[in-house]
Every structure is written in structure tokens, then in C-alpha cells.
Amino acid sequence: MKYRTLGPDFEVSALGLGCMPMAGIGKGMYGEANADESIATIHRAIELGVTLFDTAEIYGPLINEELLGKAIRGKRDGVVIATKFGFRYDDNGMTGVDSTPANVRRACEGSLKRLGVETIDLLYQHRVDPGVPIEDTVGAMAELVREGKVRHLGLSEAGLDTIRRAAATHPIAALQSEYSLWERGVEDEILPLCRELGIGFVPYSPLGRGFLTGQITARSDLPEGDYRRNDPRYSEENFAKNMEMVAVVKGIADAHGASPAQVALAWLLAQGDDIVPIPGSKRRVTLEDSMQAADVALTADDLAKLDAAAPKGGTAGPRYGEKALSMTRI
Template identity: 45%
Template sequence: MAAVVPRIKLGSQGLEVSKQGLGCMSMSSAVYGPPKPETEMIALIHHAINSGITFLDTSDAYGPHTNEILIGKALKGGYREKVQLATKFSITDMLSKAEIRGDPEYVRASCEASLKRLDVDYIDLYYIHRIDTRVPIEVTMGELKKLVEEGKIKYIGLSEASASTIRRAHAVHPITAIQNEWSLWSRDLEEELIPTCRELGIGIVAYSPLGRGFLSAGPSLIQNLPEGDFRKIFPRFQGENLEHNRAVYEGICELGRRKGCSPSQIALAWVHHQGEDVSPIPGTTKVENLDENVGALRVELSPEEVSELSSLADLVKGDRHAFMNNTWKNADTPPLSSWNKTAA
């Protein structure tokens, strides 16, 4: 019998998802070490769904392509009807110098390819993974709107877009969700993006809510990473930054000891307490970690405890990503008029 996992309305267009989702990237993507055994990952996905975690997150860039194929296999046997499936497009090569494409031809071709790999008739939530700064966002959104009208996707999302890009996109077709890194130690979206989304009725999906594992395991995480894991080069995991950031992990552990919770549960509970329009998508490849993450939904934090945890962000040293330019977090696009002139 499925666990009782609360559901939330993500955005204002009608999408309902589990209050906590499952990020699937690490199951297949080489950026977190070697891909994991397919049969084990399918069993993990089934366990998540049976536990009430029904919001699955993937991308055509994960693998690339192999993660979508894995998810497609996992959804056979009646599981498709139980989940809200999110995938993404626009990153043509995640493992080298990423090229970003948002032109209409690429939008359509990417969607068709994802539908085929996932072996589904429609995608619940289709994200622009990163913003193509060469193409007006209105042009990219125009093609996505057509895909909605054709029934190939139900809802549209953006990842790591600027507030102005979100507004321009939303004017073409309602945006249901943004997906951004958000955790106790990655909070740059709070100043402008969160207020913009709440003004427009857009839900928030928090990726890396456990600080890419650091908020769960602390500095020992780095010692145990496999060869090829790109987290080894992240600024927050280097030298003095790593030692300095130990204090963030210790602060989480201290509250966890007082409440009888694991560090992971405390860090996730903080994200859950940021609002009823937020669904974090922690990734894992282990059943025991998934069960622990589900337990975070039962953790109650007082306003004072939320404030105590929030203050830990002031201690963080180092950028949240090894290649901050590749997050495109402040990306704006040319005005629509420039594309019209080019097209003419």
C-alpha cells in the first residue's frame, strides 16, 4: 500500500504532483559516476511510486538519452498512469562544452525524440532545460505552445531562467513551474525568482535540495565519490571552502540530533517548509536513502528552527556550480523584433 505522501498543486494550470519528487539523473548520467544497473534502478523507481512519490524528473541530456529510456521501461505495466512525468530539452551535450538550442525545429525534434524514448503519448511537464540566449524566448515558447495544443505535452516549465525571461515566456503561454537549485546553501533564487513566480502563479521545483549530497553526508562525501564524478571539481568541495562549509553540515546535524532526524531529513524539511508551491526532487540510487527522504515529509520545524537553519547560508563559501556560466541563471534573450527581422 502506498505511503501517504501529500500532494500539491504545482502552478495554477491544474498540475498536481507529490510534494516530494524523484530526480533520476544519477541513475544513468556519467556526471555522477558510472550508470547504475538498470534492473536495480527500475526496482527503485517502482518502490518510489509505491511509496507515494509520483513526480519523476529526467532530461534528454541525462546519459545522454539513456535516462529517458530507463524511465520508459520503468513505466511499463500500468505505472505510467500513476506518475507525473517531467523531462527537459535544449542542452545538446552535457558532458562537454554545452550548446543550448531553443529554435523551433529543435524544440519539436527534441519533444518527438523524448516521446519515443520514454514510449509515452504525452509528457506531463516539459522544461526548457537552459535558455538559448540567441533565440527570443517568445519563439521557443511559441513552438511549445503548439505542442501543448497537439496534446504532446501538458504543461511547460523553465529551468534556471531569469525573472525577465520568465515573464516574457509566461506572456506567450502560462508557465507551470520553474526548476532551480534550491537548498539550505543555494538560495540565490529567493531575491527575485521566487517572488516573480508567486506573483504569476508558477510552482517551484527544487533540484539538488541536499546540496548534491553534502547536506546529507558532509565532507566525507568527497572522499567516497567514484572516479569521474563531476562533484569533485565543485568550488564548495575544494580545500578551504570544504573545511569552511563543514560548519553548515554540523549545524544541520545539531538540529537533527535534537529532533531525532537525519541530516538529509532536516535539509529536506527546510525546503518543504518554504511553501505549499514547492516540490523538491532529491535524487538517489538507493532504496534506503529514498525511504529516509520520504521521512522528511513528517518532520515539523518551528519558525525558530527554520530561521536557525536559514542562517547557515551565511556561512557558505564557494560558488554552487563548477561552471556558473553554464547555469544560464541570469540568461535573457533577444527581443522578438530581432528574430522577425532575421526571419524576414
């Protein structure tokens, strides 16, 4: 495994592991998950040199953090735990956002307990709360740093002004936002601002929610209840158009003796040394495949072909439905 730096002095593996599919999400997201296999996947990731493991309070809620905490018990050394706060929820699911200082502290204390750790290495605000000044939220997060409960701070899907104001309140180590061959909207302004401010970039959904792996060739491949059946880019009117870029990815993968997932991740890694993708996996076989992307060296011609096949704004359909999209870039 190769390693990169988020912020000025925060070293992590070049590829992290997104733990969201593992537990507490169920078949409504990426199909059923097996807890034993999920834990075995985390253990295998550690063996492969992966250090960055990403979870969140809302995944489950709660039980995703509990599973990760169980998996890292006795294996904490060298492991970097990232989790997120910022949603309100009840027994029926998510009910809104809440980044008040009181909720920041409540969420952190709960995450520490569920993860079984004394310090969270990277604490993200999961989504910006428009009702709370970012200075108040980051100020509360910074207090947790001073208390030794958190090491580094991060934001997720924040807009330009929010990022600037947050960084002026306390150093921000990482911004987590969607970025992949089929979602390049951060390239014009968000990514340059992160570089200006010395903020590392952590792409989630780096494989286009599985689309770029080439494993899904028709909407019927998605299990019943899978939320991607409602994803605009997986819709009947957009699916065939978006498969055109996958064909190019597959061709380059074949030339390298690699998988399409490896090529899609290698493209992201080639966009800058400050980029640390977190592909999600709940099985060892997909984990092992994805992590080999760090060793795939794309040529200038490969990169040019991928850029042409997947230009900014070229993917058919918005990346989220209207409600989810309204919670981004605030």
C-alpha cells in the same frame, strides 16, 4: 505522501524523484548506477506515493529517459513525467544550447518515444538559449500542448525577464532551479516573481549535491572521477567552512530522530506550499530516507537556527564553475 500544486491546477507529490543519477551519467557524476536497482527505486517511489519523476534528454544522453520509460511501463496511471530539452550534443557530449522551434519539436518527439508515453506531463526548457527569443521557444512548446503531446510547460534556471516574457506567451507551470540551504539565491527576486505569476517552484540539487546529507565528511570520500571533486564548494579551501552548516543540520536531525537529508528537505518544504523538491536517488535506501522528509515538522526555533547557519550568500564558493554558471539566470 503529501501533495502540492504547481501552477493553478497541477497536483504532484510534495517531493519528486530526480532520476539523473540513475543511468547514462556514470561515475563522472554521482558514482556508478545499477540499472536494476534504479528501476526498483522508481517502483518503490511509486509505492510510496511519489508521482513526479524528473529526467532529461541530455542525461545520458537519451538512456536516462529510456530507463524511466522502461520502469513506468504498465504503471503510467498517476505518474507525472517531467523531462527537458535544449542542448545540442554529439558522441563526445554536450556542444551547446538549441531552443529553436525545430529542435523543440525534435526533442519532444524523441522523448515521447523513449519514455513510451503519448503525453509528457511537464516539458522544461533545460537552459535558456540566448540566441532564440523565448517567445519563439515557448510558442513552439505551446503548439505541442495544443497537439496533446505535452500537458504543462516549464523553464529551468531562467532569469527574471525571460520568466515574465515566457509567462506572457503561455502559462508556465513550474520553474526548476537550484535551491537548498546552501544555495538561496532565488529568494530575493526569482521566487517572488514565480509567486506573482502563479508559477510553482521545483528545486533541483536540494541536498547540495549530497553535501547536506552529512555522508561526505572529506573530499577523499568522493570516488575518483566524481565531478564534485571540481565543484567549487567541495574544494579544499571551501570544504571545511561549508561543513559548519552541516553540523547544525545534524544537530537538528538528532533532536528529531531524523536524518540530515530529511531536515534539509523539510526546510525547503517549509519555505512555501508551492515548492516541490526533487532529490536525486538511484537506490531504494536513499529514496526511502528522503521521502520521510514530508513528515518532519521543523519548529520555528529549528528554522531560525538553520537560517542563521545557512544565510543567503553564506556558502563558501560559487555553486558552479564559470562556464556552467554563465548558462543560468539568462
